Amino acid sequence: MTKKHLTTLFYSLAFAGVAVYLAYVKGWILTDFESISPKSAYELLQNENNITLLDVRTAEEFLKEHIAGATLIPVQELSQNLSKLTPVKDQKIIVYCHSGTRSITASRILVENGFVPLNVTGGIIAWKAQGLSVTTL
Numbered sequence: 001m002t003k004k005h006l007t008t009l010f011y012s013l014a015f016a017g018v019a020v021y022l023a024y025v026k027g028w029i030l031t032d033f034e035s036i037s038p039k040s041a042y043e044l045l046q047n048e049n050n051i052t053l054l055d056v057r058t059a060e061e062f063l064k065e066h067i068a069g070a071t072l073i074p075v076q077e078l079s080q081n082l083s084k085l086t087p088v089k090d091q092k093i094i095v096y097c098h099s100g101t102r103s104i105t106a107s108r109i110l111v112e113n114g115f116v117p118l119n120v121t122g123g124i125i126a127w128k129a130q131g132l133s134v135t136t137l
Helices: 003-025 038-047 059-064 079-084 101-112 123-129
Strands: 034-036 051-055 092-096 116-120
Touching: 034 038, 038 051, 038 092, 038 116, 038 123, 092 101, 092 123, 101 116, 101 123, 116 123
Parallel strands: 034 116, 051 092, 092 116
Antiparallel strands: none
């Protein structure tokens, strides 16, 4: 194999690796939780009593705006604060962030610990784009 073929092979493998990584981070592959639209999340929140709404953004983002009734546990602190969710372990947990990436990470953490997360596709950006309200200070 020539140096050119090895270089081409290396770049092809690197590109494929980056593509797989992005697909994983975006939740397009290897997910064992459901993703739902903001409208579906809203309907669940309106029609079910046994559901938790979890915001996994930063405290600063939460203070600026959030969905009414949400509990804040930033994704970086979720693993250490699962006990805050223990009483509702059998309940569904609607998880959202800013654009949908951190909530995928949080949903994976929740699944690993026996919870049933529902990831809001597109996060609070998509929530607002669909005309749903947020609480602002």
